[in-house]
Amino acid sequence: MNHHRKSELFPKNRVLRRTLYRLLLTAPSLPLAACNGDPECVRGPITLTTENIQLKPDGGVSCDTCPEHPEGAPLTSCGTRTPDGGTKYLSCSYITCSNDGRRPEGLQEAHPHEGADCELGALFAHVAWLEAASVPAFLRLADELAAHGAPEALVQAARRSAGDEVHHTRAMQALALRHGARMPEVDIRPFEPRSLEAMCTENAVEGCVRETFGALVTGWQARTAGDEEVRRALRPISRDELRHAELAWAVDAWAAGRLTPAQRELLLQARRETLSALEQEVSSQTPPARLVREAGVPSREQALNLLQGLTVLVA
Structure with a gap:
């Protein structure tokens, strides 16, 4: 189709x-505005360190002993560092922000690329992983929309969105590789058939809220x-x-006429909770x-501030 x-x-x-x-x-x-001497602007990568270094059979470093981030941020990479030239430490890096895409049901947490120590690389690798995970999510949405009798335009838009995510994945992978990181493997449990309400609940959470914010x-x-x-x-x-967010809201509007008032209220509650x-x-x-x-x-x-601006639209 013509772009x-x-x-x-x-x-x-x-x-x-x-x-x-x-x-x-x-x-x-x-x-962008200058940092004006704020030490926050010149700090290095966020890392937590531990002296407990666990090696893999091939001699590489393992991230299994990395501690849990105090704010719950996901682990993205780990490596070794010797700041004093003597003691070797395990340095664990965590990503504290990412664009949430349409995470599919059954998506397993990513296994980070071990060895990358650049937070930019970790960010783009994580975003690439999310984009790649969105591909099967949109394909499933297309199949379910067709099965539930949705307009062909919505079905085609979902399939086209899956194709978009393939291109997004490649673009983010390129940025990750530029900074020495690789995209983690995407692991998703097999999909099971589900009801219209279950499909719409995921669309409300992952599409109308998280994808819109993303x-x-x-x-x-x-x-x-910069x-x-x-x-x-x-x-x-x-x-x-933006078009993917529009698709989520279009699916929500189409489904509204096929759900009961109680089911529609549950979708609204799901959006508010998310x-x-x-x-x-x-x-x-x-x-x-x-x-x-x-x-x-x-x-x-x-x-x-951006999230607050979406409150009226989402909730």
């Missing part, structure tokens, strides 16, 4: 677009990343992610200054 006709499968969501564009207008202009964050990064290559990679991705959980996640995380500066990741305060 310029991608948005014609179903009408644009004017309310969603106005909301996201209004929030993106608050993005700081490039070049589209907003990606758009923010495409405008504010690294020109990151901005160039994220511009087309941000347009695709929004609250996302707010807690964002509140507990402080992105490293380098990710804010070079990758355009919104700071905690900026992310909370």
Whole structure:
């Protein structure tokens, strides 16, 4: 299908677009403001260290002994370091921010690339992993929409979104490799048949809330990343992610006429609970200054402001 006709499968969501564009207008202009001597701006990668180094049979370092991050951030990589030239430490890196895509049911936590020590590489590898996991999620959505008698436009849009995610995965993998990291393997348990309500609940959580917020964050990064290559990679991705968010809301609107009032109320409650959980996640995380500066990741305060701007739309 011609790229310029991608948005014609179903009408644009004017309310969603106005909301996201209004929030993106608050993005700081490039070049980014200087750090003004704030020590937060010059700190190194966030790591937790332990002297307990467990080696694998092949002699490589194992991340199994890495401690749990105090704020629950996922482990992305580990390696060894000898800061004093003598004692060898295991350095464990954690990612404290990421764009949540449409995580499929049964997605297993990623096994990080052991050895990468660059937080930029860890970020892009993690995002690539999320993008790759979204491919089967959209294919499943397409099959379920067809099975439940949804309009063909929604089915085609879901399948096209899966194709978009393949391209996104490759773009993020390239950025990860540029910084010495590899995408973790995607491991998903086999899908089982489920009801229309179950499909819609996942769509409400992963699509209407997390994917909508992810589209907003990606758009923010495409405008504010100090690294020109990151901005160039994220511009087309941000347009695709906006359409994916529109698809989620279009599926929600279509399903509303097929669910009971009680079921619709449960979907609303699911969106509200997910929004609250996302707010807690964002509140507990402080992105490293380098990710804010070079990758355009919104700071905690900026992310909370963006999330607050979605409250009326989502809840």
